[in-house]
Amino acid sequence: AQSVTQLGSHVSVSEGALVLLRCNYSSSVPPYLFWYVQYPNQGLQLLLKYTSAATLVKGINGFEAEFKKSETSFHLTKPSAHMSDAAEYFCAVRPGNTGKLIFGQGTTLQVKP
Amino acid sequence: DSGVTQTPKHLITATGQRVTLRCSPRSGDLSVYWYQQSLDQGLQFLIQYYNGEERAKGNILERFSAQQFPDLHSELNLSSLELGDSALYFCASSETSGSPGEQFFGPGTRLTVL
Numbered sequence: 001a002q003s004v005t006q007l008g009s010h011v012s013v014s015e016g017a018l019v020l021l022r023c024n025y026s027s028s029v030p031p032y033l034f035w036y037v038q039y040p041n042q043g044l045q046l047l048l049k050y051t052s053a054a055t056l057v058k059g060i061n062g063f064e065a066e067f068k069k070s071e072t073s074f075h076l077t078k079p080s081a082h083m084s085d086a087a088e089y090f091c092a093v094r095p096g097n098t099g100k101l102i103f104g105q106g107t108t109l110q111v112k113p
Numbered sequence: 114d115s116g117v118t119q120t121p122k123h124l125i126t127a128t129g130q131r132v133t134l135r136c137s138p139r140s141g142d143l144s145v146y147w148y149q150q151s152l153d154q155g156l157q158f159l160i161q162y163y164n165g166e167e168r169a170k171g172n173i174l175e176r177f178s179a180q181q182f183p184d185l186h187s188e189l190n191l192s193s194l195e196l197g198d199s200a201l202y203f204c205a206s207s208e209t210s211g212s213p214g215e216q217f218f219g220p221g222t223r224l225t226v227l
Contacts, residue, residue, distance in 0.1 A: 036218075043115060043203060043218035090156060099144055099207065100169050101216060103156035 002027045002095045006104035014112050019063075019078040021107050023091030026072065032094040033074045034101065035065055039087045047089075050074060061085070086111045116140065117219035119204050125225045131192040134222045138185055138206030144168070145187040146207075146216060147179055151200035162187055163209075194226045 007022040025031060032051050036044040048059025055067045065076045074091060088108050092101040116139035126132055138145050147159040149172075158171035162181035173179075176194075181187045191198060201223050205216040 041220075043117075043220045044205075045115070045218070046215050049215065098169055099146060099161045099163070099216075100158040100171055101146075101148075102158065103148075105155045 002031060002093050002102055004091050004093050004102055004104035006091050006107050008107055009105060010108045010110065012110040012112060013081045015083055016080050019076070019081045019085065019109065021076040021089050021109065023074045023076065023104060024072050025074060025091075025093050027093065027095070031096070033067065034092040034094065035059065035063070035074075035076050036090045036092060037087050038090065038106075044090065047076070081111045083111050083113065085109060115217040115219060117204060117206050117217050119219040119222050121222060122220065123223050123225070125227065126194060127227055128194055128196060130194050131190065132194065132224065134189040134191070134202055134204075134224075136187045136189070136204030136219060138187070138204075139217055142206035142208050142217070143185065144207045144209060145181055145185070146205040147187070147189050148203040148205065149200045150203060150221070153197075159189070191224070196226050199224055199226045
């Protein structure tokens with residue numbers, strides 16, 4: 001079964017510092033991969049998605065992620081953190097032609113002033 | 114605002130009771146998904162409907178059931194509730210079923226079972 005592992009349940013960075021949130025997936029075939037963000041008391045919002053078109057994917061709010069098949073990774077980065085980036089981030093995989101999303105456990109990003 | 118609406122926002126009930134959660138997808142979206150978010154299990158896929166038909170099933174308990182109506186809104190029914198059913202229940206919708214299109218999430222219904 002396909003799965004997603006997010007390394008680090010909590011990540012803390014200073015404002016202006018690089019954000020790196022790690023995601024590894026297990027899949028026998030290249031899957032569709034997603035990063036979602038959840039702000040407190042809100043639903044999930046799509047940041048970006050990988051659908052095999054380009055390995056470097058740019059998303060909203062300055063985030064991007066790189067698909068590395070050899071490492072089965074899809075890490076999320078942002079060059080400079082803002083206070084407004086504080087939220088919970090979820091990596092997800094959509095296996096094959098199914099519609100369901102399989103989520104990682106989530107990473108809470110704290111941004112310190 | 115994703116365009117997906119869920120009612121109610123909060124629900125407090127007792128063990129053994131039955132509740133119904135409602136979801137209205139974005140205009141034009143045919144597929145509806147239900148997810149459960151809890152501290153123990155994280156975010157888990159429950160079930161998917163596409164144009165009224167069940168399309169995929171995940172870790173959904175037998176005490177839970179869902180349906181999608183002709184107007185495409187969906188309801189998730191939870192019965193014989195247990196303390197462990199307390200969670201945030203999300204509905205999401207997308208245009209199609211299997212393509213890698215975006216799923217748009219509603220704000221969720223927070224269920225508390227006392």
